[in-house]
Amino acid sequence: MSQAASKAKRQYLSEGPEWSFELIQKYEQEIDKIAKEFGLDTYPNQIEIISSEQMMDAYASVGMPLGYHHWSYGKQFLEVEQNYKRGRMGLAYEIVINSSPCIAYLMEENNMMMQALVISHACYGHNSFFKGNYLFKTWTDASAIIDYLVFAKKYVQECEEKYGIEEVELTLDSCHALMNFGVDRYKRPVPLSAEEERSRQEEREQALQQQVNDLWRTIPVLGKDEESIRKERIFPSEPQENLLYFLEKHAPLLRPWQRELIRIVRKMAQYFYPQRQTQVMNEGWASFWHYTLMNALYDKGLVNDGFILEFLQSHTSVVYQPGFDSPYYSGINPYALGFAMYSDIKRMCEHPTEEDRRWFPDIVGKNWLEVLDFAMRNFKDESFILQYLSPKLMREFRFFGMENDVLDPFVEIKEIHNDEGYQKLRERLSQQYNLSYREPNIQVQKVNINEDRSLVLRHIMDGDRPLNEDTVEVMKHFRRLWGFEVRLESWGKDGLVQTYTCAQEE
Amino acid sequence: MSYIIDRRLNGKHKSSVNRQRFLRRYREHIRKAVEEAVNERSIKDLDRGEKITIPQKDIHEPTFGHGQGGTGSIVHPGNKEFSTGDRIPKPRGGAAGGSGNGDASDSGEGEDDFVFQISQEEFLDYVFEDLALPNLLKKELKEIKEYSLKHAGIVSDGTPSKLNIVRSMRNAYARRMVMNGGARRELKEVEAEMARLMAVDFALRDSAKVTALEEQIEMLKQKIDRTPFLDTYDLRYNHHIKEPKPSSQAVMFCVMDVSGSMTQETKNIAKRFFILLYLFLRRNYEKIDVVFIRHHTSAKEVSEEEFFYSRETGGTIVSSALTLMDKIIADRYPSDAWNIYTAQASDGDNWDDDSTTCRKILEDNIIDKVQYFTYIEITPREHQSLWYAYEQVQSAHPKYFSMRHITEVGDIYPVFRDLFQRRQNESSGQ
Numbered sequence: 001m002s003q004a005a006s007k008a009k010r011q012y013l014s015e016g017p018e019w020s021f022e023l024i025q026k027y028e029q030e031i032d033k034i035a036k037e038f039g040l041d042t043y044p045n046q047i048e049i050i051s052s053e054q055m056m057d058a059y060a061s062v063g064m065p066l067g068y069h070h071w072s073y074g075k076q077f078l079e080v081e082q083n084y085k086r087g088r089m090g091l092a093y094e095i096v097i098n099s100s101p102c103i104a105y106l107m108e109e110n111n112m113m114m115q116a117l118v119i120s121h122a123c124y125g126h127n128s129f130f131k132g133n134y135l136f137k138t139w140t141d142a143s144a145i146i147d148y149l150v151f152a153k154k155y156v157q158e159c160e161e162k163y164g165i166e167e168v169e170l171t172l173d174s175c176h177a178l179m180n181f182g183v184d185r186y187k188r189p190v191p192l193s194a195e196e197e198r199s200r201q202e203e204r205e206q207a208l209q210q211q212v213n214d215l216w217r218t219i220p221v222l223g224k225d226e227e228s229i230r231k232e233r234i235f236p237s238e239p240q241e242n243l244l245y246f247l248e249k250h251a252p253l254l255r256p257w258q259r260e261l262i263r264i265v266r267k268m269a270q271y272f273y274p275q276r277q278t279q280v281m282n283e284g285w286a287s288f289w290h291y292t293l294m295n296a297l298y299d300k301g302l303v304n305d306g307f308i309l310e311f312l313q314s315h316t317s318v319v320y321q322p323g324f325d326s327p328y329y330s331g332i333n334p335y336a337l338g339f340a341m342y343s344d345i346k347r348m349c350e351h352p353t354e355e356d357r358r359w360f361p362d363i364v365g366k367n368w369l370e371v372l373d374f375a376m377r378n379f380k381d382e383s384f385i386l387q388y389l390s391p392k393l394m395r396e397f398r399f400f401g402m403e404n405d406v407l408d409p410f411v412e413i414k415e416i417h418n419d420e421g422y423q424k425l426r427e428r429l430s431q432q433y434n435l436s437y438r439e440p441n442i443q444v445q446k447v448n449i450n451e452d453r454s455l456v457l458r459h460i461m462d463g464d465r466p467l468n469e470d471t472v473e474v475m476k477h478f479r480r481l482w483g484f485e486v487r488l489e490s491w492g493k494d495g496l497v498q499t500y501t502c503a504q505e506e
Numbered sequence: 507m508s509y510i511i512d513r514r515l516n517g518k519h520k521s522s523v524n525r526q527r528f529l530r531r532y533r534e535h536i537r538k539a540v541e542e543a544v545n546e547r548s549i550k551d552l553d554r555g556e557k558i559t560i561p562q563k564d565i566h567e568p569t570f571g572h573g574q575g576g577t578g579s580i581v582h583p584g585n586k587e588f589s590t591g592d593r594i595p596k597p598r599g600g601a602a603g604g605s606g607n608g609d610a611s612d613s614g615e616g617e618d619d620f621v622f623q624i625s626q627e628e629f630l631d632y633v634f635e636d637l638a639l640p641n642l643l644k645k646e647l648k649e650i651k652e653y654s655l656k657h658a659g660i661v662s663d664g665t666p667s668k669l670n671i672v673r674s675m676r677n678a679y680a681r682r683m684v685m686n687g688g689a690r691r692e693l694k695e696v697e698a699e700m701a702r703l704m705a706v707d708f709a710l711r712d713s714a715k716v717t718a719l720e721e722q723i724e725m726l727k728q729k730i731d732r733t734p735f736l737d738t739y740d741l742r743y744n745h746h747i748k749e750p751k752p753s754s755q756a757v758m759f760c761v762m763d764v765s766g767s768m769t770q771e772t773k774n775i776a777k778r779f780f781i782l783l784y785l786f787l788r789r790n791y792e793k794i795d796v797v798f799i800r801h802h803t804s805a806k807e808v809s810e811e812e813f814f815y816s817r818e819t820g821g822t823i824v825s826s827a828l829t830l831m832d833k834i835i836a837d838r839y840p841s842d843a844w845n846i847y848t849a850q851a852s853d854g855d856n857w858d859d860d861s862t863t864c865r866k867i868l869e870d871n872i873i874d875k876v877q878y879f880t881y882i883e884i885t886p887r888e889h890q891s892l893w894y895a896y897e898q899v900q901s902a903h904p905k906y907f908s909m910r911h912i913t914e915v916g917d918i919y920p921v922f923r924d925l926f927q928r929r930q931n932e933s934s935g936q
Contacts, residue, residue: 021510028508045508054513057520066520072567074528077521078622085623101509108514123508169527177568323584332583400585406575410593416585429581440570465576470568477568 013302017111024049024106027116027297028123034296035124039369040289042127043142044101047119051108055095056080058105062272063095065103066149068156068264070172096122098130098275100142113310116303120293125286132377133281135274145271152264159257171258174477175244175265180439182244182262182269239443239458243478244269246444252453253483262481277380277435284338285376287319291339321397337397341384344393345372355391381433389429391422401428440467442488454485461492467500475502529624533632535560536624540632544782544919556629560620630785637926639790639847640878640905653748664743678740686733693726756791756845756877758784759831762813763852765802765822772884775915776851777814779882782922783849791845797834801827807834822855824892825863832871841875848876853885854892861895868896873903880925881909 013030014023028047035042050058060077061067097103104122106115130136159168175182240246247254248262275282294315298308321336322328348356349368357364363371375388394417401414401424414428415421431437445458457478459467467490479486479502488500529536539558572578588594624632660673700719703711760780762773787794798813799805802820805827831848839846856864873879881896883889893909900907910921 021512024510028510032508047508047510048513049511050513050516054516054520060521060524069523069527071524071527071531074521074524074526075565075620077525078528079620082622105513165527169531173567178570180569321583323586324582325584325586329584332581397583398585399581399583400588401579401581403577403579404596405577410595413588413590413592413594414579415590416588418590421590425581428579431579432581438572440572442570461576462572463577463579465572465578466574468571468573470566471570471573473568474570 012304014112019112019115024115028119030302031120031293034293040124040128041131043131045123046101046103048105049108050105055107058095063097066153068153094118094122096126098142099145102127113307117290121286121290125289129282129285134378135380139274140271171261174480175262177474177477178243179265179269182266183273184242235447235449239445241443247481251482279334280338280381281384283334284342287335287339288342340393341388344390345388382430386430389426394425399425401425455482457488459490461490464492471500472502532560536632541919545916555624555626557623562619565620634786636928638928653750655746656749658745658747660742661745668743670742670744673742674740678736682733686730689726689729696722755793756787757795757839758787759797759848761799761827761850763822764800764818765820767853767855772853775884778918780849799827799830805830823860824856825860825867828864828867835875846876848879850881854883854890856892858891861891865895865899868899873906879907882912884912886913
């Protein structure tokens with residue numbers, strides 16, 4: 001090799017582990033260039049360098065740069081701090097927030113390779129996913145979230161000043177207990193806008209109260225026959241799945257500010273709703289792209305061998321999947337499954353086998369970038385797995401499905417990774433990511449508006465699975481917001497199975 | 507477009523409000539843990555943070571979810587030997603393989619108790635929460651020998667070393683403006699007049715007037731120059747006043763019976779009590795002296811080591827210790843400069859006729875000088891004469907004298923809290 005050539009080859013962006021702001025900028029620009037070549041569409045990036053203490057703060061507030069005060073975040077913080085100090089847990093390398101600009105945190109303790117990895121993973125992987133995936137597009141408004149958080153924090157603080165920390169905390173506790181049931185699953189929500197929230201908040205307070213008052217009007221309406229009155233007063237006319245929304249709109253005794261607090265928690269739940277449904281897809285996408293981008297850096301001769309080896313070591317441990325019998329096993333690793341699936345889709349586009357042609361005639365031989373982009377945009381975990389999990393991967397992961405009946409002293413292996421099993425196994429795995437399978441189906445069934453205002457929640461059982469031990473506790477929270485007696489009925493295939501009530505308190 | 511921002515300088519204690527909220531919510535748990543810690547910890551160890559454990563059931567935030575039971579389905583990776591239709595006996599306790607509720611444990615360790623650390627400062631806050639040193643005000647009313655200097659504005663008299671230059675110069679400047687302002691204005695006018703005259707051709711000039719003006723200018727200039735740049739009444743001095751300083755030093759007398767009847771265990775109980783008092787005083791005073799007096803039939807001032815660990819036998823004369831204490835106060839700790847606290851521990855033994863003497867010494871000599879005198883009797887047995895003698899003191903001086911009975915280690919902290927419970931009528935600010 002000639003002198004010149006070897007010199008040209010050694011145009012590394014950096015050598016050694018130290019990072020600096022200039023270096024981060026240089027890497028970021030290079031990664032950006034490569035990402036553009038691959039056609040990744042992202043929000044602008046805002047990269048923030050923070051210390052490990054600040055990372056713990058960020059953890060405690062579910063990654064949000066700011067949030068209202070609540071003891072549960074303090075608990076979270078103490079938990080993280082304790083685990084971190086005892087060395088039981090490393091901090092995540094990054095936190096990234098679905099906002100525009102997309103905020104990503106880099107820890108100062110990390111070396112240059114890790115910073116580059118995080119930039120690829122968060123600022124290009126997650127970022128493009130936030131911008132492209134249909135769930136995020138429909139359910140969240142990246143440009144408004146930070147403003148809304150500011151609004152929420154300020155509002156909660158004002159409430160605390162006016163009504164006392166204690167009172168506000170009680171209401172928030174109850175809202176948090178029902179947070180997962182504060183989401184419209186099928187209806188597209190109105191986009192968030194802090195500006196509007198602020199300006200309309202007062203108006204809304206009045207309007208809400210008005211609406212509530214209407215429902216509880218007891219003066220008989222003249223000129224209607226008995227039948228139509230009774231019909232009119234079956235309430236709610238349809239079961240309501242969004243429990244928090246129902247409480248916000250219809251709970252008779254809540255004060256306007258309490259309704260507003262419910263709304264705030266509801267909006268937060270809404271915001272996190274897509275994340276809960278796209279774990280595999282989101283982490284897989286980010287992992288796929290950090291892998292691809294970092295390798296591209298190496299292929300371009302921008303980083304040296306040490307850098308890429310260190311990266312690979314890190315990457316491998318991120319996407320490692322221990323078997324079910326391993327002491328390290330704690331369920332399916334979303335990074336591992338997601339990364340494997342995107343890589344597998346790319347493989348099927350480029351180097352399909354006979355089996356792939358049979359299973360995935362639509363994508364074989366297509367441009368992998370387009371296929372991947374389509375997959376990222378139009379699915380959630382459940383449908384993504386159902387659509388794209390290939391027999392090859394099921395074999396590689398050595399997946400097997402089981403069914404467990406509490407009364408049976410045995411568990412039965414229903415299917416394994418073989419020809420008879422693939423289809424069913426894939427369905428079973430997909431179902432596991434279905435939120436409505438993971439969470440019980442509980443809806444507001446009926447309110448006794450003419451008499452004691454008691455309310456009935458109906459739980460429609462899935463596979464005879466009962467509710468957990470928290471049920472009565474959560475119902476107490478529900479009752480606190482509703483203000484009157486609450487009953488919960490579990491309905492199985494053959495009718496009513498169990499009724500929960502919460503004893504009178506307060 | 508990307509921005510890179512260094513946030514490391516931003517506050518890192520963003521969670522502290524939430525942390526405080528959390529501590530407040532679980533204050534009962536923490537208080538209990540602190541109480542246990544105070545009783546159980548080795549004595550040298552009292553002064554540090556504490557690990558607080560809260561049972562998961564108390565801290566758990568409930569949500570609706572699926573419970574155990576019914577039919578569940580799950581997919582696991584890593585199959586080695588299973589094939590379709592295999593039936594596997596469930597492991598007892600329903601571990602990984604059996605928990606078929608579809609909720610593959612994504613929370614690694616659900617059942618552990620919640621454990622966290624509070625700092626030394628917080629620990630002591632909880633230990634001494636709601637406690638107050640009685641009679642803190644007393645010292646301020648007495649004659650005070652310690653003073654601190656405090657700024658008290660600006661005066662026109664003082665020593666050169668306290669000259670306030672800025673103020674003085676400002677005054678001088680103002681005075682000069684006032685004193686020669688007229689002269690300067692006049693000078694300006696005359697000079698303008700002069701300039702006008704000089705503008706005229708030399709031949710036509712009114713030379714008499716020019717001369718007059720020149721004289722006038724000369725005079726005005728002299729007048730201006732005569733104004734002193736700095737005059738004595740410009741001078742301003744910083745003023746300091748002496749402010750009586752509330753005495754912030756305390757002396758703590760530890761008085762203990764070391765006669766044969768006192769066992770090592772009793773001494774340990776006493777020691778714990780002394781240490782609690784010491785820690786508490788340390789939160790209130792900058793400087794604390796500790797004087798150890800031990801006694802059997804005669805009293806002696808000793809070192810800490812000797813105080814706690816050497817044993818003697820013999821009878822007990824409590825008054826000897828009180829007399830010695832009175833002497834030490836007179837010699838070294840004048841009560842107008844020192845806050846004096848006494849903690850006496852004993853098993854209640856005393857020469858019968860000595861108890862009256864004790865009461866007399868206390869009432870006549872000591873009680874007026876101390877902020878607070880606490881007596882703890884550590885005995886499982888009946889009270890003896892000393893207790894009854896002291897009871898009289900207590901009823902005569904309830905504000906300055908308190909006594910309690912302790913039978914075992916567990917009593918110390920509650921008794922301590924009881925002794926120093928913030929009194930209703932006392933200012934909460936202290």
